[in-house]
Amino acid sequence: MYDVNKVMTSRASRRGVLKGGAALGIGTLGLGPLGSRLAAAQAEDKLEIFSWWTSPGESKALQALFDAFTAANPGVEVVNSTVAGGGGVNAKAVLQTRLQGGQPPDSWQTHVGRELVDLYVVPGSCEPITDIYESEGWTDVIPADLVEQATWESEKYSIPVGVHRGNGFFYNKSIMDDNGIEVGDTMSVDEFFAAADTLKAAGIPALAFGNSEGFPGAQTFENTLLGVAGPETYSALFRGETPWDDQAAREAAETYAKMLDYVNEDFSALVWSDAIALVIEGKAGFNSMGDWAYGEVLAKDAQDNIGWVSHPGSDGSFVLVVDSFTLPVGAPHPENARNWIITLGSKEAQEAFNPLKGSIPARTDANRDLFSPYHQWSMDSFSNDALVPSAAHSQATSPAFQQAFYDASTAFVTDKDVDTFLALLDDAAAMDAEETS
Numbered sequence: 001m002y003d004v005n006k007v008m009t010s011r012a013s014r015r016g017v018l019k020g021g022a023a024l025g026i027g028t029l030g031l032g033p034l035g036s037r038l039a040a041a042q043a044e045d046k047l048e049i050f051s052w053w054t055s056p057g058e059s060k061a062l063q064a065l066f067d068a069f070t071a072a073n074p075g076v077e078v079v080n081s082t083v084a085g086g087g088g089v090n091a092k093a094v095l096q097t098r099l100q101g102g103q104p105p106d107s108w109q110t111h112v113g114r115e116l117v118d119l120y121v122v123p124g125s126c127e128p129i130t131d132i133y134e135s136e137g138w139t140d141v142i143p144a145d146l147v148e149q150a151t152w153e154s155e156k157y158s159i160p161v162g163v164h165r166g167n168g169f170f171y172n173k174s175i176m177d178d179n180g181i182e183v184g185d186t187m188s189v190d191e192f193f194a195a196a197d198t199l200k201a202a203g204i205p206a207l208a209f210g211n212s213e214g215f216p217g218a219q220t221f222e223n224t225l226l227g228v229a230g231p232e233t234y235s236a237l238f239r240g241e242t243p244w245d246d247q248a249a250r251e252a253a254e255t256y257a258k259m260l261d262y263v264n265e266d267f268s269a270l271v272w273s274d275a276i277a278l279v280i281e282g283k284a285g286f287n288s289m290g291d292w293a294y295g296e297v298l299a300k301d302a303q304d305n306i307g308w309v310s311h312p313g314s315d316g317s318f319v320l321v322v323d324s325f326t327l328p329v330g331a332p333h334p335e336n337a338r339n340w341i342i343t344l345g346s347k348e349a350q351e352a353f354n355p356l357k358g359s360i361p362a363r364t365d366a367n368r369d370l371f372s373p374y375h376q377w378s379m380d381s382f383s384n385d386a387l388v389p390s391a392a393h394s395q396a397t398s399p400a401f402q403q404a405f406y407d408a409s410t411a412f413v414t415d416k417d418v419d420t421f422l423a424l425l426d427d428a429a430a431m432d433a434e435e436t437s
């Protein structure tokens with residue numbers, strides 16, 4: 001349960017700290033150099049932002065958010081606290097330790113949906129920001145479904161800064177041309193296997209894959225599930241309404257196993273950004289990934305040679321991976337933290353960040369002309385397609401399910417044991433159902 005008392009206590013104690021600080025400030029006036037050093041320490045005007053955005057595309061985009069904040073809040077020192085690891089595999093653990101030790105940063109990155117609610121809101125780590133939504137008019141410009149995923153028990157707890165499309169399938173155009181493969185606007189599963197056989201015969205891995213951090217295995221499976229089973233079955237499976245021994249789930253796992261026959265051999269030593277780099281550098285054909293991979297394409301100025309379609313069979317659906325930021329209970333610099341949240345929801349910040357990140361703005365009033373053809377394609381998909389939340393990024397399912405999903409898919413990419421994989425997912429779903437009941 002969300003603990004109102006805890007929030008009230010922390011608000012009260014913050015007021016106490018401010019009062020104490022002001023008193024100390026007056027008291028130091030007569031202390032000479034020591035006094036001014038103490039006063040300087042009091043006046044430390046900082047903002048510590050915690051995220052896992054460290055790849056070239058991610059860090060450039062994060063810097064755009066910092067620049068937008070600094071433009072509105074000159075004089076505040078932004079402290080960039082990042083913990084590398086795609087999908088937050090390491091950052092989320094470090095953050096938990098900090099939160100448990102009562103040392104939150106001023107704001108942290110989280111996906112809306114289950115990750116936000118289960119990891120941070122229900123344990124009482126977040127302040128509601130409903131009043132900021134109201135004063136900034138955000139419910140008029142952010143789609144209600146997204147706002148809903150940032151809401152718990154009528155209060156809003158995070159501001160979505162960008163919407164990633166998880167089911168991207170990026171490819172190297174020269175490799176396709178050189179091997180006589182024509183990629184249209186969409187790609188079916190059969191079309192992929194035909195292209196993959198051609199590339200295999202030419203000695204080129206068709207599917208770039210980097211699974212050392214665990215999330216790409218889960219992500220590529222969920223994309224395959226969507227492509228094979230469609231959005232309704234996908235959602236029913238992740239909601240626990242359809243059991244994982246379902247025929248469509250089995251067919252998806254078998255298809256995924258077959259796709260894994262075409263990956264680069266060193267996949268277990270590589271991370272997600274290495275995989276898209278293989279495609280950019282002409283060493284592999286395709287990469288199934290969320291469109292933060294397109295952020296890498298842009299950061300490396302490789303857009304002329306990189307095309308895209310939806311992951312095979314998943315055209316007409318959009319896997320939601322929505323990044324947002326929180327306002328913590330006990331933020332060390334609460335005023336700056338609120339101003340950070342205000343910046344992130346602004347049109348200017350979202351127009352600066354998303355063209356670099358590969359995602360599209362959560363706001364629907366952004367100027368489309370500022371965005372690349374890829375982004376415009378994704379915007380159209382967001383408006384017209386079936387929107388389904390990602391389980392690999394813990395929007396659809398609990399963080400515990402996510403971990404079980406990572407573990408099961410990491411084993412699967414090596415052993416390709418469909419029965420065990422589906423049984424593990426079924427166990428995870430049962431555990432999830434028990435937790436949420």
Ligand code: GAL
Nearest residue numbers: 085086087088292321323393
């Ligand atoms: C996702 C996140 C993206 C991107 C990706 C790889 O979880 O939503 O913004 O950072 O991980 O690190």
